[in-house]
Amino acid sequence: MKGKIIDITTGISVDTPVYDGDPVPVVEKVSSIEEDGFAVSLISIGTHTGTHVDAPSHILKDGPSVDKIEPSSLMGEAIMLDLSSGEGPITSEELETNYLSFACGDDIPVLLIRTKRVSSSHIMTDQERFLTSSAGKWIMDHGFSVVGVDTLSVDSEPSLPNHSLFLKNEIHIVEYLHLSEVIEGLYYFICLPLKVIGCDGAPARVILIK
Structure with missing residues (x-):
């Protein structure tokens, strides 16, 4: 597949914001080239750090873990x-208003939403914009199989109505994308979460192809 590749992954460092209550990223040097002849680092992060995919097991007791997600289900035509x-x-x-401006059909599987993402150097608890439950229902009714946002969550309510709606209906959730430099339009979307066995989510590398 030819085209311009746009990396929309938020990198992970000790300064990466996390959802309130999640583990703060830690990166430590274990060995160095000067002393050991090679460099190795230890990283300690939560499963929902940086750009990441929420597995159904994030909120569903018997839901599949992230390693069970079929890679092809996180690829396809996208509208941002x-x-x-x-x-x-x-x-x-x-x-609805913004979607109709593209006069798109209902066969686009991936919806990406760019907002004025609020960022800080550590823990983020407030989001300037978030999806209401009616927006979540609109996404489901329009047949999207993947929803990606540049905020830390698709919800602002503790009851997580959108998480529940999406994951119960096999709609994949990709959170904390880096979309600030992406122009509204149509792209090809590829998202590959780490294959962390038995976990409720995992960081992912996500790209768009224009």
């Missing part, structure tokens, strides 16, 4: 909607 000029919660009406 730029909602950064809006304010407040993202509603179904806002999604």
Whole structure:
């Protein structure tokens, strides 16, 4: 597949923001070229650090773990909607208006949403924009199989209504994408989460091809 490759992965470092209550990333040098002839580092992160995929087992007791996700299900045509000029919660009406401006059919599997992401040097608890439950239902009703956001969560409510709706209906969730330099439009999406056996999520490398 030819085209321009755009990396939309948020890198992981000790300064990467995490969801309130999640482990803060730790990176330590274990060996060095000067002393050992080679460099090795130890990293300690939560499964939902940086750009990551939420597995169904994140909220569903008997849901599949991230290693059970078929890689092909996280690939496909994508539409990226730029909602950064809006304010407040993202509603179904806002999604509908922006989506219709592309006159797209209903056969695009991946929906990406760009907002004015709030960032800090450590723990992030507040999000400037988030998906309402009506927006979540709109996404499901339009047949998307993957939803990706540049915020740390597709929810703002502790009950996680959108997580529940999406994962119960086999809609993959990709969070904390780096979309600030991506222009609204159509792309080909590839997301490959780490194959961490038995885990509820994993960091991922995500690219777009234009």
